[in-house]
């Protein structure tokens with residue numbers, strides 16, 4: 492694996508079409524899965540690690556964001572990355588930053604909880620696309636609203652990039668893998684499992700009403716979980732799903748002892 496801090500150090504002629512795996516580092520099994528998925532498409536897998544200041548609402552979150560460069564290199568290489576690119580700020584944002592347009596969906600759910608987050612995220616993703624010019628870009632379903640907004644941007648701007656989605660990676664007990672999980676004590680972790688239970692219970696139901704009731708009732712039984720939202724949306728446009736919606740997905744966000752967690756699951760009776 493080649494590690495570069497500037498794309499000009501890369502002999503692009505050596506590579507065919509590139510699969511880009513954009514990350515902010517602190518790589519875990521979820522990222523490894525994205526890299527392995529990229530590797531099924533091509534050998535030319537480029538992993539970027541850039542902690543994008545624009546998508547943090549407050550400076551202390553940016554400061555506290557985990558930085559694990561050595562472990563990241565090892566994990567990226569083991570998972571099959573060909574190139575690890577750690578751009579400096581000036582390479583990504585060389586001039587005045589032109590913020591990316593975001594649609595109405597960017598102000599819902601995670602966007603309501605984290606003002607400006609999605610505009611910062613889309614701005615950096617567009618810059619990474621411009622710089623790398625990938626054929627594919629790989630994103631996890633764990634951040635489902637992010638995935639939706641990236642797809643929408645690619646459509647709106649008519650970019651010639653295939654967005655590849657990878658299902659959420661879970662621990663054996665169902666907890667979605669996230670870099671935030673290390674901030675959970677063993678007890679917090681038990682509390683956090685209510686999210687998985689709520690999603691699994693809802694996915695066994697037949698109607699929207701019973702799915703929503705299952706989410707609400709399961710979450711209400713765990714007093715340590717401070718719910719932000721628990722909704723079932725239409726994957727096509729993020730409106731609230733009805734019984735007629737073809738692709739329904741439950742989204743949950745909330746707090747466990749000061750740690751904000753999100754998760755989601757397609758409502759297709761998987762756990763039945």
Ligand code: PAF
Nearest residue numbers: 513514515543612615616
């Ligand atoms: O999901 C992330 O890690 C980030 O939002 C991304 C896509 C790398 C953009 O900074």
